[in-house]
Amino acid sequence: MIRSSNPDLDLTIARVIKAPRSVVWSAWTNPASFEQWWVPAPAKCKVLKMALRPGGSFVTQISENGGDFTPHLSGCFLAIDDLERIVFTNALVGGWRPAEQPFMTAMITLQDHPMGTDYIAHVMHKNNADRKMHEEMGFYDGWGTVTEQLAKLAEQRA
Amino acid sequence: MALPSFMKHIHCLEGSGMIHTRKEGRVRTCAIEKKQFAAVEAWLTEQRALWEGRTDRLERFVTAARKKEKSK
Structure with a gap:
């Protein structure tokens, strides 16, 4: 696997998840399961398209505060290696058509680990100049909400 | 690097707001924002x-x- 890295534009989240690789894979690739964790509660996620093949469409919607579902992610899968790797981008949409507002490619890798699954999300961004645009778009699950979620999680575990 | 190429880089940085520059006579001073x-x-x-x-x-x-x- 060729993985380019740029510390100013990339981020890597690595986590050991205490569940077998097949369970993590199905949580990611089964739309009904994916909808349950992709966005922070109480927002709701709806998967419109999840065509798990290179060039396959990946489209989700989000509903905040019980409102209508609005576009969230619109992208395309680049690589699907069963139980091992999912690569998608929003630089392209289904069928490799160039997207309107590209900014990232994400590579999800799963490996066996004695405790379960070694889960790595490597996310590469185009540049930081798009930042303002994201703010204007009302980039939803941002800092505040996620921090709150993290706090709740920590409290539950404490 | 030739000066014109260098200036292109400087203008790019200035245009994106990462630096500001000011020119006094023949000297241009760049500062990080x-x-x-x-x-x-x-x-x-x-x-x-x-x-x-x-x-x-x-x-x-x-x-x-x-x-x-x-x-x-």
Whole structure:
């Protein structure tokens, strides 16, 4: 696997998840399961398209505060290696058509680990100049909400 | 690097607000815009928090599903 890295534009989240690789894979690739964790509660996620093949469409919607579902992610899968790797981008949409507002490619890798699954999300961004645009778009699950979620999680575990 | 090429880079940085420059006679002084750099860093931090959150929720989802299965 060729993985380019740029510390100013990339981020890597690595986590050991205490569940077998097949369970993590199905949580990611089964739309009904994916909808349950992709966005922070109480927002709701709806998967419109999840065509798990290179060039396959990946489209989700989000509903905040019980409102209508609005576009969230619109992208395309680049690589699907069963139980091992999912690569998608929003630089392209289904069928490799160039997207309107590209900014990232994400590579999800799963490996066996004695405790379960070694889960790595490597996310590469185009540049930081798009930042303002994201703010204007009302980039939803941002800092505040996620921090709150993290706090709740920590409290539950404490 | 030739001066014209160098100036292109400088203008690009200035255009994106990362630096500001001022010219006195033949000397151009460049200064970093700290605020802009901080904003860029904050943006990536936000992206990181978003992905951390997703990974947390995925982890909880699969481990909760496992517990349910075991208790069946």
